[in-house]
Amino acid sequence: xxxxxxxxxxxxxxxxxxxxxxxxxxxxxxxxxxxxxxxxxxxxxxxxxxxxxxxxxxxxxxxxxxxxxxxxxxxxxxxxxxxxxxxxxxxxxxxxxxxxxxxxxxxxxxxxxxxxxxxxxxxxxxxxxxxxxxxxxxxxxxxxxxxxxxxxxxxxxxxxxxxxxxxxxxxxxxxxxxxxxxxxxxxxxxxxxxxxxxxxxxxxxxxxxxxxxxxxxxxxxxxxxxxxxxxxxxxxxxxxxxxxxxxxxxxxxxxxxxxxxxxxxxxx
Amino acid sequence: xxxxxxxxxxxxxxxxxxxxxxxxxxxxxxxxxxxxxxxxxxxxxxxxxxxxxxxxxxxxxxxxxxxxxxxxxxxxxxxxxxxxxxxxxxxxxxxxxxxxxxxxxxxxxxxxxxxxxxxxxxxxxxxxxxxxxxxxxxxxxxxxxxxxxxxxxxxxxxxxxxxxxxxxxxxxxxxxxxxxxxxxxxxxxxxxxxxxxxxxxxxxxxxxxxxxxxxxxxxxxxxxxxxxxxxxxxxxxxxxxxxxxxxxxxxxxxxxxxxxxxxxxxxxxxxxx
Numbered sequence: 001x002x003x004x005x006x007x008x009x010x011x012x013x014x015x016x017x018x019x020x021x022x023x024x025x026x027x028x029x030x031x032x033x034x035x036x037x038x039x040x041x042x043x044x045x046x047x048x049x050x051x052x053x054x055x056x057x058x059x060x061x062x063x064x065x066x067x068x069x070x071x072x073x074x075x076x077x078x079x080x081x082x083x084x085x086x087x088x089x090x091x092x093x094x095x096x097x098x099x100x101x102x103x104x105x106x107x108x109x110x111x112x113x114x115x116x117x118x119x120x121x122x123x124x125x126x127x128x129x130x131x132x133x134x135x136x137x138x139x140x141x142x143x144x145x146x147x148x149x150x151x152x153x154x155x156x157x158x159x160x161x162x163x164x165x166x167x168x169x170x171x172x173x174x175x176x177x178x179x180x181x182x183x184x185x186x187x188x189x190x191x192x193x194x195x196x197x198x199x200x201x202x203x204x205x206x207x208x209x210x211x212x213x214x215x216x217x218x219x220x221x222x223x224x225x226x227x228x229x230x231x232x233x234x235x236x237x238x239x240x241x242x243x244x245x246x247x248x249x250x251x252x253x254x255x256x257x258x259x260x261x262x263x264x265x266x267x268x
Numbered sequence: 269x270x271x272x273x274x275x276x277x278x279x280x281x282x283x284x285x286x287x288x289x290x291x292x293x294x295x296x297x298x299x300x301x302x303x304x305x306x307x308x309x310x311x312x313x314x315x316x317x318x319x320x321x322x323x324x325x326x327x328x329x330x331x332x333x334x335x336x337x338x339x340x341x342x343x344x345x346x347x348x349x350x351x352x353x354x355x356x357x358x359x360x361x362x363x364x365x366x367x368x369x370x371x372x373x374x375x376x377x378x379x380x381x382x383x384x385x386x387x388x389x390x391x392x393x394x395x396x397x398x399x400x401x402x403x404x405x406x407x408x409x410x411x412x413x414x415x416x417x418x419x420x421x422x423x424x425x426x427x428x429x430x431x432x433x434x435x436x437x438x439x440x441x442x443x444x445x446x447x448x449x450x451x452x453x454x455x456x457x458x459x460x461x462x463x464x465x466x467x468x469x470x471x472x473x474x475x476x477x478x479x480x481x482x483x484x485x486x487x488x489x490x491x492x493x494x495x496x497x498x499x500x501x502x503x504x505x506x507x508x509x510x511x512x513x514x515x516x517x518x519x520x521x522x523x524x525x526x527x528x529x530x531x532x533x534x535x536x537x538x539x540x541x
């Protein structure tokens with residue numbers, strides 16, 4: 001599960017990817033591949049490049065060297081509808097109600113000029129959006145504006161919005177970082193359920209090692225292999241652990257936890 | 269005793285503090301006016317309120333002997349029309365330029381330097397050019413107002429557009445949106461309340477350009493009238509005209525603010541994500 005099977009072509013292939021900003025090397029020599037349907041959690045210290053890697057998958061950043069392939073072809077260099085995203089914040093449109101936010105997905109799918117829906121297509125979008133909001137548990141707040149929602153509800157909305165577009169890959173950039181622990185547990189359950197129902201391939205960046213240890217199927221730990229204390233930016237981070245979730249014991253958890261300290265494992 | 273920075277007025281004190289300066293000004297004016305009229309009943313510098321009322325009645329309620337028009341209302345209509353057209357053109361152009369330069373880096377590179385330079389030209393300095401090019405009619409006045417405030421609105425809208433979190437633009441793209449859809453469906457609705465705010469802020473400058481243009485060349489208008497009757501030192505006309513202009517400015521601002529609240533409830537309640 002964790003490495004490229006010879007029989008099936010991987011969905012995503014990362015070949016010799018480096019990322020640097022000037023002299024600051026963020027990621028060095030990543031080589032890894034991902035199969036359809038995997039749920040990968042990315043953990044690491046702040047500034048270790050896990051979000052940079054997610055942005056490269058998203059298309060807002062390019063590798064300095066190397067390439068990322070999606071189905072054997074270079075991944076599109078700008079965001080598109082095959083990769084959905086949920087950010088920690090600002091993921092929904094403040095000027096639309098909950099229902100309009102999700103319906104907007106249908107409007108954007110049609111390659112018109114304005115993105116507004118009329119008549120029958122609006123009716124259909126209305127129905128689809130309601131069904132999706134029902135799945136994420138927001139059917140009681142259809143006509144509220146995002147600023148009237150709690151943090152957890154906002155993230156549910158962002159997820160519903162992303163999923164209505166039927167992305168093949170769902171990218172989550174610390175989606176629950178700002179939520180209370182109780183709410184986070186609910187959100188974990190929701191994400192796992194939607195991942196199975198919609199047969200998604202999920203990448204989730206998190207600060208919380210525990211989250212990575214029981215969510216999903218695969219855990220990646222980003223860290224620097226080499227350190228130069230005179231020039232901390234001399235070496236970039238790589239994936240130091242690539243573990244199948246569910247087959248690990250407490251000692252590995254402790255080992256990784258020690259490695260990642262002093263990063264607090266709970267909310268920032 | 270609390271520090272001054274922590275002292276908050278009670279509700280009634282707040283109302284009193286707000287009204288007091290107005291009352292004080294009125295009382296001072298009345299005392300000054302009375303004192304001067306006592307010495308010289310024909311003094312024109314500080315007319316009494318009854319003299320002002322007479323002048324206002326003459327201007328607003330009696331047709332002019334020469335033209336048969338009610339001058340006060342004629343002046344008001346002319347000025348508001350000029351201001352309205354000027355501001356409307358400026359808001360439309362400003363929105364268009366601001367949105368394009370705020371959202372599209374290619375347009376920013378193309379138009380931003382020009383916009384910066386144009387905004388530094390003092391509009392009144394080019395008023396003679398406008399008179400030469402557009403003649404002395406309505407057009408040159410409207411153009412002066414439009415030229416005067418378009419750069420301000422355009423730059424403000426450009427900045428407000430750039431302040432919209434990039435996450436929203438990325439999100440829309442992951443939902444399949446193209447450039448025009450993002451501009452029309454995501455950016456434009458969020459910019460509209462900011463445009464109304466920008467118009468409110470630019471109305472002061474709009475009045476300035478209007479009155480300046482009317483003072484130089486016009487046959488009616490609030491600014492024209494003030495500068496015309498100055499020749500006769502008719503303070504009894506100038507003062508109510510100034511008060512009327514102030515009232516109009518206040519009411520227009522109030523209407524725009526209420527419109528913003530009514531049309532964009534999510535904005536006034538602080539919707540950000």
